[in-house]
Amino acid sequence: MTPFAYRRAQSVDDAVRLAAKPGAHFLGGGTNLIDLAKGGVVRPLLLIDVSRLPLADVTATPDGGVRIGAMVRNSDAANHALIRTRYPLLSQAFLAGASPQLRNMATVGGNLLQRTRCPYFYDTGFEHCNKRLPGSGCGALDGINRNHAILGASAACIATHPSDMCVALAALRASVRVRGPRGERTIAMADFHRLPGDTPQRDTTLADGELVVGVDLPPGGFADHAHYLKLRDRASYAFALVSVAAAFDMRDGVVRDAAIALGGVAHKPWRRPEAEALLVGRAPTDAAFADAADALLQGARPVAQNGFKVALARRAIVRALQTAGAQA
Amino acid sequence: MPAPPPLAMSHDDSHAGATRRGFLQSAGALAGTPLIAGHAQAAAPRAEPSAAPATALTLRVNGQRHQLHVEPRVTLLDALRDNLGLTGTKKGCDRGQCGACTVIVDGRRINSCLALAMAHDGDDIVTIEGIGQPGHLHPLQAAFVAEDAFQCGYCTPGQICSGVALMEEARRGDCSTVTPDVRKQGVAMLTDAEIRERMSGNLCRCGAYANIVKAVRTVAAGEGVA
Numbered sequence: 001m002t003p004f005a006y007r008r009a010q011s012v013d014d015a016v017r018l019a020a021k022p023g024a025h026f027l028g029g030g031t032n033l034i035d036l037a038k039g040g041v042v043r044p045l046l047l048i049d050v051s052r053l054p055l056a057d058v059t060a061t062p063d064g065g066v067r068i069g070a071m072v073r074n075s076d077a078a079n080h081a082l083i084r085t086r087y088p089l090l091s092q093a094f095l096a097g098a099s100p101q102l103r104n105m106a107t108v109g110g111n112l113l114q115r116t117r118c119p120y121f122y123d124t125g126f127e128h129c130n131k132r133l134p135g136s137g138c139g140a141l142d143g144i145n146r147n148h149a150i151l152g153a154s155a156a157c158i159a160t161h162p163s164d165m166c167v168a169l170a171a172l173r174a175s176v177r178v179r180g181p182r183g184e185r186t187i188a189m190a191d192f193h194r195l196p197g198d199t200p201q202r203d204t205t206l207a208d209g210e211l212v213v214g215v216d217l218p219p220g221g222f223a224d225h226a227h228y229l230k231l232r233d234r235a236s237y238a239f240a241l242v243s244v245a246a247a248f249d250m251r252d253g254v255v256r257d258a259a260i261a262l263g264g265v266a267h268k269p270w271r272r273p274e275a276e277a278l279l280v281g282r283a284p285t286d287a288a289f290a291d292a293a294d295a296l297l298q299g300a301r302p303v304a305q306n307g308f309k310v311a312l313a314r315r316a317i318v319r320a321l322q323t324a325g326a327q328a
Numbered sequence: 329m330p331a332p333p334p335l336a337m338s339h340d341d342s343h344a345g346a347t348r349r350g351f352l353q354s355a356g357a358l359a360g361t362p363l364i365a366g367h368a369q370a371a372a373p374r375a376e377p378s379a380a381p382a383t384a385l386t387l388r389v390n391g392q393r394h395q396l397h398v399e400p401r402v403t404l405l406d407a408l409r410d411n412l413g414l415t416g417t418k419k420g421c422d423r424g425q426c427g428a429c430t431v432i433v434d435g436r437r438i439n440s441c442l443a444l445a446m447a448h449d450g451d452d453i454v455t456i457e458g459i460g461q462p463g464h465l466h467p468l469q470a471a472f473v474a475e476d477a478f479q480c481g482y483c484t485p486g487q488i489c490s491g492v493a494l495m496e497e498a499r500r501g502d503c504s505t506v507t508p509d510v511r512k513q514g515v516a517m518l519t520d521a522e523i524r525e526r527m528s529g530n531l532c533r534c535g536a537y538a539n540i541v542k543a544v545r546t547v548a549a550g551e552g553v554a
Contacts, residue, residue, distance in 0.1 A: 003379045006400035006446050027447065034403070034442045035423050047400065049447050075436075079502045084510045095505040099529025100497070101490065102424060104436040105443065223511065236505070236528035327509075 001037045008049040012179055012213060018048045019209040020181070026050050026211060028071065028110035031102050036115060040124045041132060051107065055213055058082055064219030070109030070212045074165065075100065077108055087217055089226035089247045089259070093168035096230040099237045109212035112166060112176060112192065115203065116159035116267075117239055119144065130156045131200040146305040147241060150313070151297070152266040157200030158303060161193060161268050162239050168228060170269035171245035171261035174217050180210035193268030200267070222247030222259055225284075225327050229320040230263075231312060240264035242313045246320035248279060255279045255288070260296060260321070265313055272296050284325045286318060293317035385449040389414065390458025398445050405429045407445035408455060416456035416485045420531075427530035430486035431455050437493035439529075456485035459492055467550065468492055471543035479534035487530045491544050494518075494526050498553040518554040520545065 004023075009015035018024060023045025027033060036042040055069035058080045066082050077083055078094035098106065120126045120139035128137035140148050140158050148158040170189045177186050193204055206212075226247035232238040243263035249256045258279040262270040275295035282288045293314045300310045382397040389412060396411045405422075408414045408431070420428030422441045429441040432454040460466035468491050471477070478484045498516040506525045507516065516522065523544045524537075532540065548554035 001401045004400055005380045006383075006444065008447075027444070029442075030444060030447065031424055031439070031442050034444065038423060047444075049444075051447060073436075075502070078510075081513065084503065084513065088510045091503070091510045092505065095503065095507075095510070099427065099439075100494070100504075100526055101427060101430055101437050101439045101529045102442075105438050230505075236525055 001034075002040070002043045004037075004044045005046045006049065007046065009053060012053055012055070012211065015048050015050050015053065015211055016179055016181060016209060018046070019211065021046050024048055026109075028107035029073065029102075029105035030110075031098070031106045032110060032114050036122075039122060041115075041122060050109075050211065055109075061216070066217045066221075068108050068215045068217070070107060070214050072108050074098070074103040074106045074108065074111060078103065086223055087168075087172060087221035087226075088223055089221070089228055089245055090165070090168040090172060090217070092226070092228035093164040093243075093245060096228055096240075096243065097164040108165070108215055111163055112169075112212055112215075113204065113206075114161070114163050114166075117162045118148065118159040121159060131159060131196075134199070134201045141303065144305065145303045147239070147264070148303060148306055149266050150300045150302045150306060150309045151262075151270050152195045152268070153301070153303075154196045154198065154200070156198055157196035157267065159196065159200065159267060160264055161203070161266070163269075164228070164230060164240065164243060164263060166193065167243055167261045167263035167269045168245040169215060169217075170271045171247060171259040172217055172221065173259070174215050176212055177214045177216060178206060178210045179213050180207055184213070186216070189269070190271065196267045203267075220249070220257070222249055222257075224249065225324040227320045227324040227327070229316055229323065231316055242309055242316050244313075244316045244320035245269075246317065246324050248284065248321070248324060250284070253283060254281050255284055258292070260292060260317065262296065262313060262317070265300075265309060270296070279321075284321070286322065289318045289321040290314075292321070383446060385446055387412075387445070387448060388450075388452045390454060396445075400444065400446055402445045403441055404431070404433075404443040404445045404448055404453075405440035408440065408453070414455050414457055418482055418485055420483065420486075425531075426483070426486075427490060428483050428486040430489040430530065432489055432493050435493075435496065437490050454489070456488055459488060466492065468495075468543065468547045471546045472540070475539045475543040475546065476536075477539040477543040478532070478536050483530060483532045483534075487527070487532070487540060490527060490530045491540075491547070494523075494544070495548060495551050495553060497526070498522075498548065499551070515553060518545065518548040523548070523554075 025044040027047040027049045055071040057069050059067050074094050078091045084091045120129045121131050126139045128139035149160050174189045175186045176192050228245050230240050230243040240263050245261045248258040258276040275292045278292045380400050382399045387394050418428040420426035424439045424442045431440045460469045503510045504525045506521045523541050
């Protein structure tokens, strides 16, 4: 790692103030940032340690939702009674990610800000990566692209977002609370991560110096029928080829509301409300699930090595919905 | 599950070694995939600052308070090994991919290679040296010996730290990705599937997994969580 200074933030305001310094990065659990610094992908001049800020609570909100502080560790969020009982989809997504040790370190805020594991981004030996070196080209486009995006990609970048947590948060219509020099604001999950377009160096819509302070889950956690399905090259401790967060609520034998999002297929969690709407008012049949899958995957454009992901995602969506429906 | 560990457990921490490991892991590729680029220095040249001054911090390790001085880049792993001489904790990949560096901080198992020492000022740390000693082995250490749960032994301190923390996680009812219904709470009973999943953050290049599962199961049964 190149040398950097270290400061422990004394408050959220202190952290936001320090973030104005050149080369400053917030440090949460460090599971991604320290790894990136070791690889020379990120060369911070100042690490602002926000891990001990008082943002580590999971609390029920008066509207029936739940608020998760940005510094709650992934394992604590996954195992919190409020998450397990009201938002089992989110608990499952947390548990599908990384390893027990990493989940004990990684924060919810940091998970939102994970960088892609595209090898052309992660290895500074490669010269072409528009995300790491804007304007340098995309090495993956004609390179090893078996695990790259099939939806929403651009000629500049075909990287995928690596998080499991974010896929469930997107399905659950969560929102992200952030604090910056101009105060606090809330960003819907759907708007938090971006598609790459011509500026893949920007993963999110956060402004400079803004700190994630928490995640808000709306009431209605789809607790009765929820399943997070993650498909990967080995049974555990690996990033997704394709993952599906699928859940629905039933009333009188038909679907009342549905939530579906995909991981491993795009630069952000992939959700289309119109695909969810196709299930509403129908019995939870395989035919209905297949219609939703087709709608969610419409316009998929694989590159040379990842054509398998389209069929894999289609079947995974159906299977995740079937598994969710089979729950008691 | 006999998954092929994607990383070379080399002690070569040269740039080439680290990036190749990262590449293989990220690509999900298996050994034998050709590297298709060299190591051109792609980043724009810039003036690097010199090392930040060392700062004092306190670590409570295996019940003993230590004052040390480290610069910000020093990881908890390197502080334990190099500053405190506690070399039982191993450096495998140094990138959070293998679990050899697992230690228990404030009751939680973590990868010490991705933790900055300064971020753990004042924390209570248990390393393999604090878990057992020759003549006074922890039950899990004794079970590893009895079940032949290692060959070269390099991953073993991390495996043991992970397994010890796992017992407490099961007692307090933490769930895992193979837990059938996360909505149901209570003590987590460690089936073999649960043990495999919960130990998946610790790779063993010798492939002693079958006996590691046996050793963990023996101790879990003794503690009433299997």
